[in-house]
Amino acid sequence: MKKISVETMDSMKKEGVDTSKNWIKVGMSTCGIAAGADVVYATLLDEAKKRNIEVVIKKCGCAGKCFAEPLVEVNVEGLPRVTYGKVTAEVAVTILERHVRNKKLVKDYIFF
Amino acid sequence: METKNLDADLERIVKKWKDKKGSLIMILHGMQNLYGYVPRETALKLSQTLDVPLARIYEVITFYNYFKLEPPGKHNISVCLGTACYLKGAADLIDEVKKLLEINEGETTKDGLFHLDVVRCLGCCGLAPVMMIDEKVYGKVQRKQIAEILQNYH
C-alpha cells in the first residue's frame, strides 16, 4: 500500500500533466483503435526507438474528433502544438522524422 | 473449445461471485466470455449450484440481447444499425451479407464459418456505416466491398 497524501497530490497538480518538453499523444479509445490508432501507436514506439528519437509517447482518450481518427497530438519545443488527423503508420514515421527530429510541421495532416 | 472443461470453468466463476449479491448476470457473462454462448449444461448446473429454478436463469438469458444460446460461428459479423449507420445505408450492408452468405440475422452459415448479428451502435458513429468481424472494425463500408472483405475470412 502506498497511500497518497494531500501534499503529494498538490505538488503533482502544480507540476501538471505534461512534465516533458517533447511528447506525442495518440487517441486510443474504441473509435480511434477502430480507425487504426493501435497500429500508429505501436509504430511510433518502435520507430522512435529504432531511429533513436527521444520523445515521450503516450496514449490518451478520445478528443471527440471522430471524423479525423486516428489523432496524434505533438508537442515539440520551439514549434506550436498541433494535432495530426487521419494518421497512418507512414505518416507516423514522417511525424517522427520531420516534426520531432527536424522541427518542421508535416503538411496536409494537421487538424486544428 | 472442446478441450475446455465446462464444469471446472463454471465452478471457478461461481466461486468468484457466489458471495456477492445478485451475481447471476455476472456469472453468465463469465461463461459467455469463455464459450461465446451459454451452453444448456451450464444453465442446468447453475440452477443446481445456486439453487435457482432453471426458468429463472433462462428468463434472464433470453431477456438480454447479449447472451446467446447457440454456439457462435468461427467468424462473427456484426453490422451496426445505430442511427448514424442506418442513415448512411447500413440496411444495404445487411442485405448484402445476407445475400452473399445465405443466412438471416442471428444465424450461422451451414459450414459454421460465419455468424451474422445486427447490433445497435458499436460506438464508432464517425466511421458510419460500420461492420465488425470478430474484433476488427470496418468503417465507411460500401455494399460493393463486402464480398471482398468476407473473402479474407474464407
Added chain:
Amino acid sequence: MPHKIILVKDTGAVENKGVDFNTMLANQLRDSGAAEKASIVPVADIGVYDKGLVLRILPDNVTYSNVREADIKKIIEQTVLAGKIIEELSHDGRDKQLRIVLKNCGLVDPDSIDDYIRAGGYQGLRKALLELKSQDKVIEELKKSGLRGRGGAGFPTWMKWSTAKNQKTDQKYMICNGDEGDPGAYMDRSVLEGDPHAVVEGMIIAGYAIGASKGYLYIRAEYPLAVKRIEKALEDAREYGLLGENILESGFTYEMEIRLGAGAFVCGEETALIASVEGKRGTPKPRPPFPAVKGLWDKPSIINNVETLAAVPQILSNGGDWLAKIGTATSKGTKVFAITGKIKNSGLVEVPMGITLREIVFEVAGGLLNPEKKIKAVQTGGPSGGVIPKDFLDTPVDYENLGKLGSIMGSGGMIVIDETDCMVDLAKFYLGFCVDESCGKCAPCRIGGYQMLQLLNKISNGEGELADLDKLKRIAYAMQKASLCGLGQTAANPVLSTLKYFEDEYKAHIVNKKCPAGKCKYLLMYKIGEDKCKRCGVCVKNCPTQAISGNREKGFTIDQVKCIKCGNCTEVCKFEAVAKE
C-alpha cells in the same frame, strides 16, 4: 521578428490562372523578401467553416478568414513582417466548445492515476472530505451549480441526492448508469474510456453526499475497453487510498464494483437498471416508491449518468457558483453531444447550454456532409426524442426549449438530417428500435408500439390511408399516458414530432404514393432511360425476378409488377441508365 508559420486551409475558393493559393502566397513571400521569415504549412482542417479560405499565423495565433488574393500582400507586410493584426480580416477563432466533462479526454493517459491527479484530479473529493466535511455542504454546492441529470430527463442532481441523504437506514447505494443504449450516442463511452477517474471520483463524492458505503458502476458489456479502464482506475484509486477504507484519512469508507449490462435499452430506466444490477430481468417497476427511497435491494439508491458524475469533481473543486455562471437560466453548465448523420465532422462536441443548434451544426461541426444538399432537421434525444425542423435551428439549446419543440435533450445524440432522408422512414427506424427493446411488461408499450409500427409500414409501403394518421396519434397518446416507464412513455415521440412538422411528407406517401426523399423502396419505380442505355443487357442478367425484358435491338424495360425494387439493376449499370423515381 520570430519565424512565422502560416497554416493554410485552402478551400479552392481562391484560384487565379490555374495557380493555387499556396503557390501565390509562396511567390509573394519570395518577392517581398520574406521567404526566410515564414513557412507555409497546408493543413487538413483548421476548425473554421463556411468562411472561405482560412489561414492562421503562428506564433501570433491570429486567424484570417475569407482571404482573397488581394489580401496576400497586406498580410505579408503587416502581419508577417510587422507583426500587426489586420482587424477586418481577423476571425474570432475561439472555439465555441467548452470542455468540462471532456476536459481530460485527450489530455491524460486514462490508465494513469498520476496523470489524472496532475490534471487536478481528486481535488474535488479532497475538498468534500477534508474541507467541507459535511454531506449537506456537498449537496449545497451541487444545488448552487444547478447541475441537472445528463441522462435524459434533466432532474436536478442535488434534489435526488438530498432525498436519499434524508433516508434513515443502515445501507444506501450509489449507482452509475453507464448503460448507454441510445443508438448514435457514445459520450459516456468516451468519458469512461478517456477519463475513467473522473467518473470514479464523481461516484465517491456522490456516495459520500448521500451516505452510501457501496457503489455500483453499471456498464454496457459491449464496451470492453471502458470496462477495462474502469477496472484499472478502481484498482489504482484503492492503492492510493482514494477508495476503500478511511479515504484520505477522513473516516469515510466506500467500496465500488462493476456490473455489466447485457444489451437491453430498457435498463437505462432506473428501476429496470436496479433489477439488472440485482441479476434479474431488467423490467421496470411502477414509481413511486422512487429509487431514492426504495431502490437496490429495497435500500435508498441514487442513479446518476456517467456525464453527470464526471462533472461533479470539478463542481466541488471549483465551487458550485463556477458552473452556475455557464449556460441559461434553467440549464447550467455544458452538454456533450454526439453529432452524427449527414454532418461533415461527426464526433463529440461539448458546448455550453444556450448555444443554438445552428452554431453547433454549422460552426462547431463544419456543416453538412454534402453541402449541395439542404438541411431538413436535427434529431435529438434518440428513440425518446423528436425532430427539430430547420426553421427552429436558431433556438438556444436547453432542457426547456427542446421540450417546447417536442423533443428532449436526452442523453445527447444529435442526428443531422438532410433532404435525402425520409421522415416516415426515420420515425419507423426509431419506433422499430423501441418495439424491439420493449420489455413486454405493460400492454400500452408492448402492443401500442407494435401497432404503430404496422401502421408506419403500411404507409411506407404505399398502402396507407389518411385515417391512419389519426390512429397513430391516438395510439401515441395512449402510450404516453399509460405506459409504465420512460421507454413506453416516450417511444411515440419520434412519430409525433415527425407528424407535427412533416405531415406533408406522410401525406405524400399516403395520397400521392410517393416518397419525396426517395428512401421508401416500395414507393420507388425503377426505369431504364433510353438515352443513356447502351443495351448491354447486364441488368437483365442481374435481375433476380426476371422483371427486365427486351432485347439488344429494341432496348429493355422493367416490368413494375415483377420488380421487387432490389436495386441490383441500378448498381450493375455502368452507364447510370437505370433511374429511381
